[in-house]
Amino acid sequence: MTSSPAMTDKKAQYDAIHQSLKNTIDESRLIRDPLRTLAYGTDASFYRLLPQLVVRVNNEDEVRMVLKEAKSRNLPVTFRAAGTSLSGQAVTDSILLQLSDQWKGHRILDQGQRISLQPGIIGARANQLLAPFQRKIGPDPASINACMIGGIAANNASGMCCGTAQNSYQTIESARLIFADGTLLDTADESSRLAFGNHHADLLDTLTQLSKQVRANDDLANKIRHKYRLKNTTGYSLNSLVDYQDPFDILLHLMIGSEGTLGFISEVTYQTVVDHPIKAAAMIFFADMEATCRAVTSLKSAPVSAVELIDRAGLRAVEGKPGMPESLSSLEAQAAGLLVDVRAATEEELESNLALVKQALNGQATLNDIEFTQDKVIYDSYWKIRKGLFPAVGAVRPVGTTVIIEDVAFPVEKLAEGVLELQGVFQKHGYSEAILFGHALEGNLHFVFTQGFDDPHEVSRYAALMDEVAHLVAGKYKGSLKAEHGTGRNMAPYVALEWGQEAYDIMWQIKNAFDPQGLLNPDVILSHNANLHVENLKPLPKANDLVDTCIECGFCESVCPSKALTLTPRQRIVIWREIQRLTTLGTDPERLAALKKEYDYQGVDTCAACGLCSMQCPVGINTGDLTRELRHDRHPDSKVGYWLGEHFEGVTQTVRLGLSTANVARKIVGNKGMASLTNMANKVTGGVVPHWRTTMPKGADSIRSLWAEKMIQDGSVPDRELAKPTVVYLPSCATRMMGADPSGQDQRSVMDVMLSVLKKSGYQVIVPEEVESSCCGLAFQSKGQFAVADKKAKDLNAMLLSISDNGRYPIVCDTSPCLLRMTQTLDPVLELYEQVGFLKEFVVPNLTITQKAPRIALHVTCSTTRMGLADSFVQLAHQLADEVVIPPEVTCCGFAGDKGFSHPELNASALKTLSKAVEDCKVGYSNSRTCEIGLSEHSGIEYQSIVYLVDQVSEASSGL
Incomplete structure (x- = not known):
């Protein structure tokens, strides 16, 4: 419905637009509750505003409708992609779109020379799509594994290797754009341009006139050219007014870096750049900053891909990290370093480039020998550390403070004096802990420091610092106050200072021409509020030691299986912090109660606790640890837990019997009948009876009977003194309970197949006598039953030490999550192998592959990734199959032990893209029995343990 002129109350306006949007947009995507507005309204910056309405839009039509509805009610709208921006571009107290x-469409054009991308595609995914063509998108921000194309374009993000020549402004070819009035323009479509010109002639005329005005003013035109010789994201892209004359070209390039203040980018087509496959990097150290900056100047004309400067404080922050030289700890206080990256198409070209780089550094006094490495592990560690410098500072900050990153650029010829003077400014204002690093070839440097905002004196100190930094960088050195992180709210009060009044007035004319009512992301880039940068500051109260180091960067979100269902790791931490803040204050009990109630499901129950977030987090936070602790607080170690642990053999036998009985019942009432019965029983028993899955396995045979049968067939009993290799086989409780899918091609259990393969490859197998009562403790740990989990791990440790002769014999487990838990809790003397590692290293080399499978799907479990076995798993699969399909959108499957039975919606959400990704495959493989249940159900194909494929395509080698 349409609001009346008398409806001036803002709440009534939001109620009205909510009601109107409900007619078209599903109400589950219209969010107004306290928990999710806070969670979805938080970005990586140090600002906080609470949106009144969050709309999760699926397509262009919905965007257009929201904008039209908002315009009719004079309500501001802010756009959000991944929320990794650092300057406050993506927060609002109005409507957050x-x-x-649903925004992950892409088209690869001209053999990868161009690519069209919707805004929801993560930057790293775009490069994955282009990798077969040895191409990539130009921008390469440090957050590329988390940030989305919409944000990359809207902020004109650049990065380590991108410079000023390969950013979005330089590489954009066309875009689909939606403006404040809901109009859609496709700049690559002539009919769309014609229609837009007919209805928006005033906008195009304004851009044409501004271009003529600027180009006629030599001083202003030259100033603009100088500003964009550097990296510069302060204000609007005024270079479009001197680089182009066609108003559509001007418009397109103004949208780049406009931070959602001029319109919405619904698709962008980039010209891609070469991604050289051969890479080398070196860490080079110098006595002081001046010598380091001189080396940067020497490298400016050398064939380098990137030169990253790190000051002594930054180097100190990464001392002892994997891959870093031991000599770091002995560097003097004034030392600094350069990470130099060199790339080429061939080894010969690389060698030539390296020689030229070393020649360019001749005469520069270094503290270490210049040694470039192509070792992927060391190379990746260098870059991981460089990309993690910002969060690493945040991880060691005092609790209650935030971490701020300032992003400036000096003319490279003034780099040394500018840096030294800037360091002096930070010292003057008491920021002695600040670290400096950045893209030195472009004169682009980041200063990172910690800041408290809970004390007015601290806010004033920060404001004074910013004033002096602005006058130094933009005034004295004619540099950029925001080189690549965007103006946002952080630098909006200083845009006029950097650009001067004439250019600033032109920016306001641009804003008014695109957005006359000022409804698109107000106060971002341009603001009349001189104190904007020190208002609406985000609180970061103490919440829990496990997560207090989080700076809410959002790097974790892309891999979280619950991201489309409930909350991400960042959002779980945000809400838990708010709960703790409100608990301490005691001022808003109603809001606190609402957050606590919703958090039980949104934060705790639907967290898979898979730990993949820790792999993405620069400081290694595993939000699952917080979840398990909260589960423990909700249900402390109980008598039931102890009883289950003490009677575990009986528990596994009962589950086996239950599965067998259930599959008999399935034959009578079918899957629908079983679903109805178990749903009812689940409610009655408070979740004890699991939800039915169409791929529910039958009960497994006893491992003792299987092992005895194999030994009888072999005609021998394991003799530990024989020269024949011996292995201890520890089947997990999941494989001991769960047999094959009743509709599967191979009805043997994982245990049966493992014994077959181990025997075929020449191993004699020891199965522990007490195996039926054993458990690594994972099942108890995941529910917060920590004492029982530790007891089971201790018992297992004693059993394995005995059966392996104190580590003499290797131990192989057939379930990835269990093995991960064992590596974390058992005696290091035990030689533990997950089945993938053991199969690849010891079993397959002793087999003859008779005929590879044609095409298979592969799911790499989260625990496999966390153990560093992902590459080995993929390599093993390629040894066994001609083609291996790894669904790109699937990370953790969300089954999470038994979560697939208790909260099947988590598994369904995590795997919603799976069936399409594997539609050309007939079978899939993994290495966790519970994960395979969900994978089979949501893919439409059977998933099995990878050991089935090993057995299927191999025979014993001669001589075994």
Whole structure:
């Protein structure tokens, strides 16, 4: 419905637009509750505003409708992609328009020379699509594994290797754009341009006139050219007014870096750049900053891909990290370093480039020998550390403070004096802990420091620092106050200072021409509020030691299986912090109660606790640890837990019997009948009876009977003194309970197949006598039953030490999550192998592959990734199959032990893209029995343990 002129109350306006949007947009995507507005309204910056309405839009039509409805009610709208921006571009106290997961379309054009991308695609995914063509998108921000194309374009993000020549402004070819009035323009379509010109002639005329005005003013035109010789994201892209004359070209390039203040980018087509496959990097150290900057100047004309400067404080922050030289700890206080990256198409070209780089550094006094490495592990560690410098500072900050990153650029010829003077400014204002690093070839440097905002004196100190930094960088050195992180709210009060009044007035004319009512992301880039940068500051109270180091960067979100269902790791931490803040204050009991109630499901129950977030987090936070602790607080170690642990053999036998009985019942009432019965029983028993899955396995045979049968067939009993290799086989409780899918091609259990393969490859197998009562403790740990989990791990440790002769014999487990838990809790003397590692290293080399499978799907479990076995798993699969399909959108499957039975919606959400990704495959493989249940159900194909494929395509080698 349409609001009346008398409806001036803002709440009534939001109620009205909510009601109107409900007619078209599903109400589950219209969000107004306290928990999710806070969670979805938080970005990586140090600002906080609470949106009144969050709309998760699925397509262009919905965007257009929201904008029209908002315009008719004079309500501001802010756009959000991944929320990794650092300057406050993506927060609002009005309507937040958030991308749903429906914005991942792409088209690869001209053999990868161009690519069209919707805004919801993560930058790293775009490069994955282009990798077969040895191409990539130009921008390469440090957050590329988490940030989305919409944000990359809207902020004109650049990065380590991108410079000023390969950013979005330089590489954009066309875009689909939606403006404040809901009009859609496709700049690559002539009919769309014609229609837009007919209805928006005033906008195009304004851009044409501004271009003529600027180009006629030599001083202003030259100033603009100088500003964009550097990296510069302060204000609007005024270079478009001197670089182009066609108003559509001007418009397109103004949209780049406009931070959602001029319109919405619904698709962008980039010209891609070469991604050289051969890479080398070196860490080079110098006595002081001046010598380091001189080396940067020497490298400016050398064939380098990137030169990253790190000051002594930054180097100190990464001392002892994997891959870093031991000599770091002995560097003097004034030392600094350069990470130099060199790339080429061939080894010969690389050698030539390296020689030229070393020649360019001749005469520069270094503290270490210049040694370039192509070792992927060391190379990746260098870059991981460089990309993690910002969060690493945040991880060691005092609790209650935030971490701020300032992003400036000096003319490279003034780099040394500018840096030294800037360091002096930070010292003057008491920021002695600040670290400096950045893209030195472009004169682009980041200063990172910690800041408290809970004390007015601290806010004033920060304001004074910013004033002096602005006058130094923009005034004295004619540099950029925001080189690549965007103006946002952080630098909006200083845009006029950097650009001067004439250019600033032109920016306001641009804003008014695109957005006359000022409804698109107000106060971002341009603001009349001189104190904007020190208002609406985000609180970061103490919440829990496990997560207090989080700076809410959002790097974790892309891999979280619950991201499209409930909350991400960042959002779980945000809400838990708010709960703790409100608990301490005691001022808003109603809001606190609402958050606590919703958090039980949104934060705790639907967290898979898979730990993949820790792999993405620069400081290694595993939000699952917080979840398990909260589960423990909700249900402390109980008598039931102890009883289950003490009677575990009986528990596994009962589950086996239950599965067998259930599959008999399935034959009578079918899957629908079983679903109805178990849903009812689940409610009655408070979740004890699991939800039915169409791929529910039958009960497994006893491992003792299987092992005895194999030994009888072999005609021998394991003799530990024989020269024949011996292995201890520890089947997990999941494989001991769960047999094959009743509709599967191979009805043997994982245990049966493992014994077959181990025997075929020449091993004699020891199965522990007490195996039926054993458990690594994972099942108890995941529910917060920590004492029982530790007891089971201790018992297992004693059993394995005995059966392996104190580590003499290797131990192989057939379930990835269990093995991960064992590596974390058992005696290091035990030689533990997950089945993938053991199969690849010891079993397959002793087999003859008779005929590879044609095409298979592969799911790499989260625990496999966390153990560093992902590459080995893929390599093993390629040894066994001609083609291996790894669904790109699937990370953790969300089954999470038994979560697939208790909260099947988590598994369904995590795997919603699976069936399409594997539609050309007939079978899939993994290495966790519970994960395979969900994978089979949501893919439409059977998933089995990878050991089935090993057995299927191999025979014993001669001589075994």
